[in-house]
Amino acid sequence: MAPEPTGTAALLVNGRGQYLLHLRDANKPHICDPGTWSIPGGGREGSESSRQAVERELLEETGLTVALEPLTVVDAHGPGGQGKDRIQVYLGAWDGDADALPCPEGIMFRWFDAATTAWLTMCPWTAEVIALHRRTAPAPALAAAPVPVPVPRSGGRARPNVIGVHLYLQRPDGKVLLGLRHPDLPFAGRTWHLLAGHCEQEGALACLVREAEEEAGLTIRAEDAELVHTVHVLDEGGDGQPRLQLFFRARAWSGTPELREPDKCLEWAWWDPAALPEPIVAYTRTAIEAIGHGRAYSEMGWT
Structure with a gap:
């Protein structure tokens, strides 16, 4: 009998036939297949x-925690292409929001169709x-997929809410900092938005x-930030996921906005709140x- 494989992996598929992929860290040592999308x-x-x-x-x-069935055994190389596992x-x-996953390792999770x-x-x-x-599209595993349940519009079963944190940065002349999102982003591509992100294993101020x-x-101290608005959104992004969007005003900061993540933001610009650009994220x-x-x-x- 062949020895049991030393490695394991989980291929998760949603109701739309998309695959949950994990972007591996490109620079951390001893990473197998660094900088690639995997599972x-x-x-x-x-x-x-x-x-x-x-x-x-x-x-x-x-x-x-997901019900899993064996699919296949594959060969893989270790870090640096050495050895074989x-x-x-x-x-x-699983049907859920990839952005809401904690991702303690690697860069991010995303859903992608096969094409x-x-x-x-x-x-x-x-x-x-x-x-x-x-x-092969194994029928037993796909048949076990949970049927999505519509989100109750008032009361009903509890559902976790994604927490979004947003920076409301306003200059003395009253203009507010907005970023133009990259067109390849899955949410709001080529649309203006405040600097924002999802809470990971951290408090909202630490996330900000x-x-x-x-x-x-930009350098901001937590003690210089104050919560100035909250938007509770349902179905933002079209996935039926409730999202609690927190907006913090920074009373002080240091630095000039730079394009640190050009794959996410094309430019930073200051806008008059009375003359906001289009298109802009609706809840923003x-x-x-x-x-x-x-x-x-x-x-x-x-509603």
Whole structure:
């Protein structure tokens, strides 16, 4: 009998036939297939079985517990192309927001359809797994996919809310800093938006400080920021996910806005709140107008 594979991975598919892919870190040492899109997983530890290992890795990397069925075994090379490992790949179904996943390792999670994966820098064995799945489409695993339940518009079952943090940066002349989002982004491409990001394993103020530095090279102290508006949005982005969007005004900061992430933002510019550019993210316009009128809270989509 062949020995059990030392590596494991989970191929998750949503109800639209898209694959959940994980962008690996490009610079961290001892990373297999650095800078490529792959799927979550990792090696067995101690006396773990492959199933125990993949369930643990999936929980550690995504926070998810999903029903999994064996799909295939593939060969992969270790860091730097050295050595060869065998990876037991499992198949599961999940319908959810990739941006809401914690991602403690690597860069990000995103949903991609099979056709788009041909244009990505893919981990070779992951591309092999997706091609296999497209050819075989195992019926038992897909049949086990959870049926999405409509979000109640008032009351009903609880559902986690994604927390978004936004920087309301206003110069003494009254103009507000906005960024023009890259056209290739899955949400609001080539649209104006405030500097923003999703909370990871951190508080909202820590997220604000981190995003300001990462996206624009701005230094902000948490004690210089104040919450000035909240927008509770349903279905922003069209996925039925409730989102709590927090807007913080920075009373002081240092630095001049820079394009630190040109794959996300094309330019930074200062705009008069009374003459905002088009197109602009709808809830961003709502928040800026509400801040100007001193209102602390807005709702969108809860009809």
